[in-house]
Amino acid sequence: MPYSLYVVTDPDLSLGRSHAEVAALAVAGGADVIQLRDKSASGRDLFAAAELIRTITTSAGALFIVNDRLDIALASGADGVHLGQDDLPVRAARKVAPDLIIGVSVGSVEEGRRAVVDGADYVALSPLFSTPSKIDAGAGRGFDLLAALCDDLTVPVLAIGGINASNVSQVIRAGAAGVAVISAVVSQPDISKATSGLKSIILEAKKSV
């Protein structure tokens, strides 16, 4: 499954390490996907980081997704873009990027169904648990909604928000195709070790699904 462990970068939570450093260490530890996420960088700086991560992920055989910015995703040759409910509509992105992976944040079954109809390749339940890593993410939506999305949708369902080594096994056993994390990887002193630790738990949990 290409989305098992999906690592999202964040310059404010990375203990001073650059997007590219984080990406290189995470793919070395077995991350399947790297998402470049930076809410304050200029387009120029974001593109420079994207070019570096494109090279790193290609060498490692990992996917590369850009958060929010379809233009940066296309210009850097990324595999995909991740869009939230307030971002560019999926339908509009799909029109100009027929072959790109498009991921969408969803907070209900209705949003999930609409994302799929509009052309999403995966959805992420946002957030599964409340998290200090994104102040406007709101309350955790819980396992019942995760299970309902997994039952209902025809695309892989990921979960994001508050996921770490102590709860990831439960998330996979609830049916998620994978998990997206920031702090459980990028805020750890040893990013590769944290990534490989999470990945082992995910692979073990998948054996019982």
Ligand SMILES: Cc1ncc(COP(=O)(O)OP(=O)(O)O)c(N)n1
């Ligand atoms: C994998 C994944 N899931 C959810 C999000 C959140 O997207 P969004 O709601 O658009 O919020 P921002 O990340 O843009 O602040 C995500 N980025 N990645």
Ligand SMILES: Cc1nc(C(=O)O)sc1CCOP(=O)(O)O
């Ligand atoms: C980027 C992001 N989006 C979320 C959402 O719910 O939409 S929660 C989140 C941050 C996830 O960070 P952590 O793994 O440290 O909890």
Ligand SMILES: [Mg+2]
């Ligand atoms: Mg967004």
